[in-house]
Amino acid sequence: MNFSLNVFNYYNIFMKDLRLKVLRNERVGKHTYLMILELKEHIDIKPGHFVMIKPNDTFDPLNRRAFAIADVEYDSLYIYYDIVGKGTSIMSSLKEGDSVDTLMPLGNGLFEPSVDKLNIVLAGGIGISGVSLFCKLLKAKNLNFKVYYGARSKEHIVMLDWFEKYGIPIEIYTDDGSFGKKGFVTDALENLENANIYACGPTPMLKSVQAISKQKGFDSYISLENPMACGYGVCLGCVVKSKNGYIRTCVEGPVFKSDEVML
Ligand SMILES: Cc1cc2nc3c(=O)[nH]c(=O)nc-3n(C[C@H](O)[C@H](O)[C@H](O)COP(=O)(O)OP(=O)(O)OC[C@H]3O[C@@H](n4cnc5c(N)ncnc54)[C@H](O)[C@@H]3O)c2cc1C
Ligand code: FES
Incomplete structure (x- = not known):
């Protein structure tokens, strides 16, 4: 290895x-x-x-x-x-x-917003709590951004009150159409050009972000939630395969440039 x-x-x-x-x-x-x-x-x-x-x-x-x-x-x-x-x-x-x-x-790999491009934030499931602080920063800096959140169904949606409290609009997708648009949150990327993508969610969603970003030439950043034991770099329990060998999600991540890691 x-x-x-x-x-x-x-x-x-x-x-x-x-x-x-x-x-x-x-x-x-x-x-x-x-x-x-x-x-x-x-x-x-x-x-x-x-x-x-x-x-x-x-x-x-x-x-x-x-x-x-x-x-x-x-x-x-x-x-x-x-x-x-x-x-x-x-x-x-x-x-x-x-x-x-x-x-x-x-964690050392953190979310850094783009000041000139549209910042697209994508969250899947409980991954919404992995991007909320970033949304607060985008709003505080008055940057150009949109937030999309996907969940299995209406009953799995959380944090809407938090987004409302901070006046951050959020567009919702559910797999079964029980709330918001029917479909996957990555559908939001279909008609987009020239944006930076920031995503946190289940691995299939992040793989889809990787594929779409490669096809469309987006700069995209994904936050990984690999199981961890220590959280500060000593156990190697959280390693992920990268272009340059294995790297630790807890120290080199948890946010990585999406083309850097192999999911
Ligand atoms: C950087 C980071 C941030 C995270 N943020 C959140 C968060 O904000 N909210 C949240 O609910 N969860 C988050 N997670 C996932 C969370 O750490 C796990 O759900 C938790 O450790 C499970 O502990 P447990 O003892 O309940 O489950 P366990 O008994 O340890 O595991 C139960 C089952 O879940 C699986 N599992 C355990 N950990 C993970 C994991 N990380 N990813 C996928 N499957 C896992 C196991 O394989 C097993 O099948 C995050 C993980 C990381 C690495
Ligand atoms: S969790 Fe121990 S090295 Fe990352």
Whole structure:
């Protein structure tokens, strides 16, 4: 196996290990919860950064779980998470006043907007929480952008209240047509020319973004959500094949230029 990683670059000097209080943890969708954690100090969080959360204080599960930082507001950090297994089930049982062990901010490959081209943001499923902070930045910088969000059906759509709160328009696609347009979110790219694409979502969606971008010559950036164990470069559990060998999603990513990685 050829690893193109810099072994001296594993340690993130800005990474903090913090015990954070749960301010809110509630169901906001069929399988989705919103967890708000209390931040007692300023942390420089940029779009694309993620946090590792230990669901409990035992050795089961052993590892922290990775989550996109969906928003940071005053002293609150927002995480939206789907329940898929043991760790996220345990997280869903946490109550206001409980606390969790976290590591953040993690990731070096981040979302960087284009100042002259149209910025197209594409989200699939829970990937919407991987692009929300980026949408907030695009809005704050008054850049030219559009947001498209695809979900399986109406009941899987989350964060609409968040987008409404920040006055960010969002166009929705559902696979079954139960809300918004019927179809895949990548259909939004059909009639587009000369745009930068920023995407977060399931692998089939990201593969489609790669293929369309290659065909149309878009500069596109995809945020990967590979399973992770450490989150800061030492376990090699998150590697992805790239043009130059294997690279770590947690350190070299999670956002990559779409033609750089092979999904
Ligand atoms: C950078 C990054 C950001 C992420 N952001 C979010 C987020 O904002 N919200 C969110 O809900 N999830 C997010 N994820 C995915 C999240 O980390 C996993 O869903 C979580 O670790 C599952 O933990 P678990 O213990 O509940 O499931 P486990 O018991 O570990 O696994 C249950 C099942 O899910 C599969 N699985 C586990 N992790 C992943 C994964 N990363 N991708 C696909 N399948 C997986 C396993 O193979 C298994 O089949 C992110 C992942 C990464 C790497
Ligand atoms: S999760 Fe350990 S190296 Fe990336």
